[in-house]
Amino acid sequence: MSGSGSAAGQAASRQPPPVKENEYKENQNITYLSLNPVQTTLLRKTAKVYLAPLSLSNLDQFKYSEFLLEKNSDNEVACEEYKTKIKKTCAKILTPKMKATSSKAESTLEKSSLDVYTESDKLQDKSNSDAVILSVDMESSQDGDSDEDTTPGLDDFSGLSPYERKRLKNISENANFFASLQLSESAARLREMIKKRQPPESKRKKPKKRREEIGCRRSMRLLKVDPSGGSLPATPTQPTLVADETPLLPPGPLEMAPENQNDNKELFKGFLQTWTTVSKTCNKNTEKGISSIKSYKANLNGMVISEDTVYKVTRGPIYSLALHPSETRTLVAAGAKFGQVGLWDLTQQPKEDAVYVFQPHSQPVSCLYFSPANPAHLLSLSYDGTLRCGDFSRGIFEEVYRNERSAFSSFDFLTEDASTLIVAHWDGNMSLVDRRTPGTSYEKLIDSSLTKIRTIHVHPVHRQFFVTAGLRDIHIYDARRLNSRGSQPVIFLTEHTKSIASAYFSPHTGNRILTTSADCKLRIFDSSCISSQIPLLTTIRHNTITGRWLTRFQAVWDPKQEDCFIIASMAYPRRVEIFHETGKGIHSFFGGECLVSVCSINAMHPTRYIMAGGNSSGKIHVFMSDKSC
Structure with missing residues (x-):
């Protein structure tokens, strides 16, 4: 009897305690995301999606959710995608950062996981093809990216929306891509090539032009010099007439x-x-009549x-x-x-x-x-x-x-x-x-x-x-x-x-x-x-x-x-x-x-x-x- 009693106690401890449907309202002071239902459209059908934090203690929850999805034969495509995301999420949970989570947080997560079980049972009764349970990191999970160096932990993304997480991921990918191109190294090589092609500056100084006393070549007549080099005699200057000052002709005939x-x-x-x-x-009388x-x-x-x-x-x-x-x-x-x-x-x-x-x-x-x-x-x-x-x-x-x-x-x-x-x-x-x-x-x-x-x-x-x-x-x-x-x-x-x-x-x-x-x-x-x-x-x-x-x-x-x-x-x-x-x-x-x-x-x-x-x-x-x- 004692053995059967202990076995029954163990079985009872394994089963999750009954949780009321509205019990999640008492846990609103927790820092993780709210469990309010989010309306989304999947395969032209409306489903309520609940987001819940994950811990080491709620791994059975994923198994149970996987069981529900396998049971629903109408959403085969969704089940395949969900399985893939579950595997990736589990890989993230096993990071050292999650292992160091305090026992107080785990107990809180276990309690919230029970809420998910209860809510999932009710959704299963209403529809055979619309119940899906996603984790907090499900929207932010990337295709095949699980490296600890490139993927941030849960605490880093706790306050960001799925769109912002996706945007940060794209920024990091673009930065890595441009870094792989090595543009700065190529520019440096081009500068070196241009410098090498420039001819070396001649160190010889150009001789300065000698300033002639006379300047540019000028006519000897303007310089008032004859061909032999002697000065010309001074010629009497004649007054020049301006067009506006043209003198009048003398009066009379x-x-x-x-x-x-x-x-x-x-x-x-x-x-x-x-x-x-x-x-x-x-x-004098040569005027003729006006013709037509x-x-x-x-x-x-x-x-x-x-x-x-x-x-x-x-x-x-x-x-x-x-x-x-x-x-x-x-x-x-x-x-x-x-x-x-x-x-x-x-x-x-x-x-x-x-x-x-x-x-x-x-x-x-x-x-x-x-x-x-x-x-x-x-x-x-x-x-x-x-x-x-x-x-x-x-x-x-x-x-x-x-x-x-x-x-x-x-x-x-x-x-x-x-x-x-x-x-x-x-x-x-x-x-x-x-x-x-x-x-x-x-x-x-x-x-x-x-x-x-x-x-x-x-x-x-x-x-x-x-x-x-x-x-x-x-x-x-x-x-x-x-x-x-x-x-x-x-x-x-x-x-x-x-x-x-x-x-x-x-x-x-x-x-x-x-x-x-x-x-x-x-x-x-x-x-x-x-x-x-x-x-x-x-x-x-x-x-x-x-x-x-x-x-x-x-x-x-x-x-x-x-x-x-x-x-x-x-x-x-x-x-x-x-x-x-x-x-x-x-x-x-x-x-x-x-x-x-x-x-x-x-x-x-x-x-x-x-x-x-x-x-x-x-x-x-x-x-x-x-x-x-």
């Missing part, structure tokens, strides 16, 4: 002596006699250019052009930047003998007109403050008006007999000049409301009115109301947004005003009724940006056609364009190889179909019909 034809004076005298005769026989647009376009299409009608007349850029009104001969006058006035007779051949260049001014010639009363007179105005009249009959440049304190920009005839002129100054002033006074001209200075005047033009019918182009405003004045102390315009035109280059009345009626502005727009105003308001009729987009090297564009009316005007173009291939007042393009003059530059200044013959264009190098291009030759 100047002889009409060509600069390019000094050797052939007899030829020049024949030239003067020819144009004197032509001017006398020139019919259709016939006008047909005549323009017949105008051509050739090598014989292209020639370099002046030395600098052309600022002004004028065509003689002769019906039999073709004479073109050009005013240049450096004060030159060039005359080209296209009827005479060869071209070299038909061009005459004069120097009546010292600064740019901005305005040229043949006198409407006597075509043998060519009036020229310059920035130097002088207005001269070239008389072919006498062969002189007579001085009409002079003002050394101001620069002139433009002029026009107030009367048809050309006896009275209106002169515009760059500073905004105007002058009334009467040529009928014997000796010197009578002058009256008028102060305008503009700060600068570029062009001035008189109405062709009502000659008391004239239009001025300022910086950004167009003013129309009445000559009968001019005052020396200050004159107010009759009409203001303020539609322009940038500087204005020119403003002209239409040639026959004066019912239109054509303006050219730097805002790339050509504007046409209705001036048929000069009142307080002049409406804007047409705005044409046109490129007028020429830059500093080209003369500014100026749109001018064709004197033969009341409603058409001509202007240069920046487009390729180079051309000169004619527009209707409605903005429609009428014709474009193309010259091919004969026209390869921009003709900034253009002029039309008053009665014949002849057009002359001047560029910024002093060259004149002439388009003319076969009938005009």
Whole structure:
């Protein structure tokens, strides 16, 4: 009996004591992980997983859990994975660190293991395939890693989640991998190889260059030394003239002596006699009726250019052009930047003998007109403050008006007999000049409301009115109301947004005003009724940006056609364009190889179909019909 009693006692001691289901709540003060159920999904079924600490005393618990998993036939895959993890966990438990665990902790773990037994029995009753018991290190166990040196113990991971344990393991693996590559050793070897390839520095010092007393090689003329080595005699210095300080030509008449034809004076005298005769026989009433647009376009299409009608007349850029009104001969006058006035007779051949260049001014010639009363007179105005009249009959440049304190920009005839002129100054002033006074001209200075005047033009019918182009405003004045102390315009035109280059009345009626502005727009105003308001009729987009090297564009009316005007173009291939007042393009003059530059200044013959264009190098291009030759 005693033997059977002792055997029964031993069996009773082996069996775990009954533990209530909620007994784990009393052990919440233990430092291991809580036994609260964690919901997870395994094989599309929900199972409650309890995490419990392990010790040497609960090895039977793993055997019992393994028995439960083998019994569940539906989760064969989970059982295989669980067996593998159990083996790894057992290997971890047998570390020296776990062997040294105190007896108090083991007793506590034994008590918690009983809770796992009881809970596992209940889960087995509810489902035959969902009960799985995992240990604390089950989630952190790695595939086949059980080395004591690389795998931390249970106490090191007691406060980390499974994700953090996995992350620390990856960091350690990456560090070991990069250490195995031995990158630092490879870099050190590469540095040594680069150092070996560098050539050794030469210890020899480079000789210093000797500084010569003279420096670099210089011409003997600048050093004032002759080829033999002796010093040259001192040469008298001549004062140099600055472009802005060009001296004015002496007052009074100047002889009409060509600069390019000094050797052939007899030829020049024949030239003067020819144009004197032509001017006398020139019919004053040569104006023709305005033709239709259709016939006008047909005549323009017949105008051509050739090598014989292209020639370099002046030395600098052309600022002004004028065509003689002769019906039999073709004479073109050009005013240049450096004060030159060039005359080209296209009827005479060869071209070299038909061009005459004069120097009546010292600064740019901005305005040229043949006198409407006597075509043998060519009036020229310059920035130097002088207005001269070239008389072919006498062969002189007579001085009409002079003002050394101001620069002139433009002029026009107030009367048809050309006896009275209106002169515009760059500073905004105007002058009334009467040529009928014997000796010197009578002058009256008028102060305008503009700060600068570029062009001035008189109405062709009502000659008391004239239009001025300022910086950004167009003013129309009445000559009968001019005052020396200050004159107010009759009409203001303020539609322009940038500087204005020119403003002209239409040639026959004066019912239109054509303006050219730097805002790339050509504007046409209705001036048929000069009142307080002049409406804007047409705005044409046109490129007028020429830059500093080209003369500014100026749109001018064709004197033969009341409603058409001509202007240069920046487009390729180079051309000169004619527009209707409605903005429609009428014709474009193309010259091919004969026209390869921009003709900034253009002029039309008053009665014949002849057009002359001047560029910024002093060259004149002439388009003319076969009938005009």
